[in-house]
Amino acid sequence: MSAGKDEDVAVWPGTWVSRRLGVELAGDEALPGLLGLALRRNPKRAHLLVSTVLGKHVPRSPEVVWRSGYGLGVRVRELLGPEQAARAVVLGYAETATGLGHSVADGLGTAPYLHSTRRPVEGVATAGGFEESHSHATSHLLLPEDPALLAGDGPLVLVDDEFSTGNTVLNTVRALHERYPRGHYVVVALVDMRAPADRDRLTAFAADLGARVDLVTLAAGTVRLPDGVLEKGTALVAAHESASLGADAAAVPVRRVELDWPEGVPDGGRHGFTPAHRARLDAALPAMAARLAEGLGLASVDPEDGAPAPRRVLVLGFEELMYAPLALGTALERRGEAEVRFSTTTRSPVLAVDDPGYAIRSRLVFPAHDDPADGPGERYAYNVVGGGFDAVAVVVDSVADTPALHAPGGLLAQLAAHIPRVVLAVVPSYIPVPVPARVNPSGPVPSASAQGAPMPPQHTHSPGVSRPAEPLRGPAFSSYAPEDVGWLLQDLSHIELEAPTEEREEAVQSGGAHYAESLPVEYQPTEAYQALYRSALDASAARIARAVGTVTESVLAERSPRPVLVSLARAGTPVGVLMRRWAQLRHGLDLPHYAVSIVRGRGIDANALRYLAAHHDPADVVFVDGWTGKGAITRELAAALAAFGGFDPEIAVLADPGSCVRTFGTREDFLIPSACLNSTVSGLVSRTVLRADLVGPDDYHGAKFYRELADTDVSRDFTDTVAARFDEVAALVEADVKELSAADRSPTWEGWAAVERISEEYGIHDVNLVKPGVGETTRVLLRRVPWKVLARHGAGPDLDHVRLLAEQRGVPVEEVDHLPYTCVGLIHPRFTRGATGADGRAVSGAASPVTGGAEAAS
Incomplete structure (x- = not known):
């Protein structure tokens, strides 16, 4: 096998694919010199553009x-x-x-x-x-x-x-x-x-x-x-497709090169890299290149093994660590002692075909060796085997210098099976020192609609708390019983945080504010809408009870016999209360239950996690939410928890129509009546708030307790109505759990794919403005500035309230085929005051005729 020498290849490395598939590149004359073609296993796009000057898949000077x-x-x-x-x-x-x-x-x-x-x-x-x-x-x-x-x-x-x-x-x-x-x-x-x-x-x-x-x-x-x-x-x-090269390679001793990397200089740009860092690195590069040359034996004869000096050397970087090995390779190449090439390992699986007209000639497959956040898996090095290299310098950061790197079948062993000389250079992984947020001398944060200054404002309190505070409980905070839930939040009830729907929507979409920096106005529902909610609850209480029982029994059987329920405020809180009630009534268990804040784009409340870790075994913590839509919060939680040891990021949900999780009560997309209301079905607690002048580094995220809405509160009525049906559905739950235990429940992310497709088909190009499922569509109609609703052909009574709300807000309902959800709510991507949608309908934030108002930012 011969991968060829990059600058010497006369055949365009795209002809193999082009001739077989008819794929063509059209454009500038320089384009064929910059790109080749390869194939990959991908349900959306089989062909792959391979850069010849990036230094990722193709070794290059x-x-x-x-x-x-x-x-x-x-x-x-x-x-x-x-x-x-x-x-x-x-x-x-x-x-x-x-x-x-x-x-x-x-x-x-x-x-x-x-x-x-x-x-x-x-x-x-x-x-x-x-x-x-x-x-x-x-x-x-x-x-x-x-x-x-x-x-x-x-x-x-x-x-x-x-x-x-x-x-x-x-x-x-x-x-x-x-x-x-x-x-x-x-x-x-x-x-x-x-x-x-x-x-x-x-x-x-x-x-x-x-x-x-x-x-x-x-x-x-x-x-x-x-x-x-x-x-x-x-x-x-x-x-x-064929077997991977070098899969059975045995571990061999590898020579280490001590680079003497300059202290305090980051290994790359993961945490920032300043011009001062650049100057220090440039000054240190010649000496580090000399040490690397010595380790590679770039003299006439290697003093250790007597072998001739390498003539063609590969400097191989590691995934995100591209610049440090590139800088070392450039300095090594400038010494003129050998022909030097550079590339890095990668996560991306690509087909290898040994043909001069194909961009990926060879492929090494090896286990990930940096304890990645997404778990163990395969990694790849392309065009290394057959590249004519007689030495390779592997450059990794210290986080990736693990036993898996050195193990039989690992990257070093596989390289040694094909290249005579392998050396390892380890760059110390940079450990950041947190920089305090700068003070905004202008004072408080502007309103949600203002195009405010981007600098974090000054905290209005002392951040001197050394450990997280105890959770808030009812009746002092929320209308739930104190044993139902402990809120790992701070009470901001005394602060004016509300802004009108239209103003918030415009500010959020224009980039003037984050949705978590203010609150929608909490309007009391009219009698007509209360009747709609009550009808929905009566019709679905048994269905919800069955889903509660199924998800709770699954958690007890598969996650922990005494789980700590942690609901994601606020949609998850009624579900957590019901799961706790099921465990108590059916098994005599008194499970701890907390509510924590998670904010899209900003992560989970780290102080809440610290409290949980200090008081419970993180392995027992089960995060709970109401339903999945496109899975954004599922991804957000997984990313946020990766920095905290011991917590399982798998969410348990009542309904999983998006196929985003393994632990669920049902994957049907039906109306959960708690989605019809705001705080009055969630313990009179607002959405959570994350704003720099209110939430310091040692504080929980904030929320408000709307005591003044007590006359319309149905929080306990909702949970009592559902719990009253537990005995009725017990046999069905037992059958459901048995069936699920034998089924393949692996997430397919079908919902995410549908949202991406809808976003493109309807010209929205922003998945955050596509709200899938009955619950999210209901919230769009109540709290946002809706454009239209997509409904699955033949959808039944689950959409009665959606059709009513859409009619009263003047929002068209479009019936479509091939929808994995019962319905999807669309928010117009170009919101302005008095704007119209593509169909000519107004998309302004007029108050809902049902509720008297609308709530933004779901």
């Missing part, structure tokens, strides 16, 4: 890889001008573009650099996050050491290897603009491969955002795909 990014950075600097370039921040994408983004920052010269990460780091607060829907590991975290790094108003430069649809960039800008609004974004990529419709969408997005968005790339073009390409590509993958 480190100087060429670095200069590709550096040159883009120089162009950005020229675009911005000296004054704006000095205020810019560069953000790269994990894992593929971490080194590219860092090189772009080098070209800018004065810009600090941060890259997203899929590795949670204990003790480091999440400054934001976003989803990359097409990726193998979709959740990105932003973990800057200095929380002010992203808070400036200078240009933000976003760097990815390929700009294909623009979805990832748009998701990022939305998420960041929501917290840190700014007027200028620059998107940087090696190639721009967007279709014309995607180009138009970016233009419209920038106009809606009210910000300038520029694009800088090396080349542009499109991919031409013939009909049936996905089916043909899938068949080709199936026909050519």
Whole structure:
């Protein structure tokens, strides 16, 4: 097998795929020199564009890889001008573009650099996050050491290897603009491969955002795909898949090279990398390259084994750790002692075909060796075997220097089976020192509708609490009995936090505020709507009781015989109360139950987790929610808990129509009546609040207790009505649990796929504005500014209240096929006061004729 030498290959590394599938690249003359084609097993897109200058899948001269990014950075600097370039921040994408983004920052010269990460780091607060829907590991975290790094108003430069649809960039800008609004974004990529419709969408997005968005790339073009390409590509993958190379390799001794990495210099941009760090690293690189050359034996004869000096050397980085090995490889190449190439390992599975016209000639498969947050799995190194290398320097960070790296079948053993000389260089993993949030001298946070300053405001209290406070309980906080639930929250009832629906919706969508910084106005429901709720409860009480029993029995059988129930406030709280009641009435168990806050984009309340860990075994903690929609909170919880040891991120839910979890009462999408109301069915407690001037580093997230609504409170009536049906459904629950125990309950994320499809089909391009399921649709009609409702053909009485609400709010209901949910609520993506939707209907935030008002931010 021969993978060939990258610069010497005359055949375009895309001909193999192009001839068999008819896939073509059209565009700039430079495009074929920047991209090859490969195949992968993927239900959405079988072909894969493989960069020849990124240093990920294809070994390339480190100087060429670095200069590709550096040159883009120089162009950005020229675009911005000296004054704006000095205020810019560069953000790269994990894992593929971490080194590219860092090189772009080098070209800018004065810009600090941060890259997203899929590795949670204990003790480091999440400054934001976003989803990359097409990726193998979709959740990105932003973990800057200095929380002010992203808070400036200078240009933000976003760097990815390929700009294909623009979805990832748009998701990022939305998420960041929501917290840190700014007027200028620059998107940087090696190639721009967007279709014309995607180009138009970016233009419209920038106009809606009210910000300038520029694009800088090396080349542009499109991919031409013939009909049936996905089916043909899938068949080709199936026909050519074979056993992995080197799977039985035995462990061998590997020579270590002590780099003497400069103390205090980060290993990359995971927590931020400043120009001062860059200067210190540049000064240390020649000496580190000399030590690496000595370890590789780049002399006439190796003093240890007497072998000739290597002539062709690979510097192999590790997943997100791209820039440190790239810098070392560049310094090594400049010494001129050997032909040096650079690439890194990756998470992405790609088919290997040993053909000069195919971009991935060989593939090594080995176990993950860094204790990843997503659990054990396979990792890959491409075009290493057969690349003519007689030495390889493996560069990892210290977190990844584990027994799995050195084990038989591990990466080092597999490399040693194919390359005569393997050395290991370990870069110390950087441990951040938290930087205190800067004080905003202007005082309190502006209203939710204001385009406020992005700097965190000053705390209005002393943060000197050394351990989390005791939970709040009724009747002092909430209308539940004190034993029903302990709220790991702080009481903000004395503070005015409410804002009108229309104002909140406009602020949230425009990026002027985060939905958790204010509260919707809590309107008391009219008599007509109370009657609707009561009718729904009477019709579904037994169904809910059955789901409560099923999920509770599953938890007791599979998770813990004495679980600690922790509901996600507030939709999960009535479910947690009912699960506790089932365990008490059916088994005589007195289970602890708490409610905690989790905020989309900002994570779970860390102080609440510390309280739970101090008072209970984390292994017994079971997180509880009402239902799954597209699974955003499921993903949010998994990412947040990765930094805390011992907690199981698997949520137990009453209903799982999105197929996002394993522990559920049902996967049917039906009306849970608690979704019809607000605080009056959830203990008179508001949504949770996370705002920097109110929630300090030692505080729980906040919430309000609406004592004044006691006359309309049905919280206990709801739980009592459902609990009264427990005996009636006991036999059905027993049968359900038996059936589920033998079934494959693995999440399929069918709901997430449907939401992505709907987002694109209806031109929304933001999954956060698509609310799937009966419960979420009800909330859209009650609390947001709805555009339309999609209803499954033939949906029955579960949608009676949805149709009524939609009629009274003037919202069209469109019946569709192939919907995994009973219904889906859509929020218009371009909200403005008095705006109209695509069908001409008004989408303003007029008060609901049923409730007298609407609540924003579900």
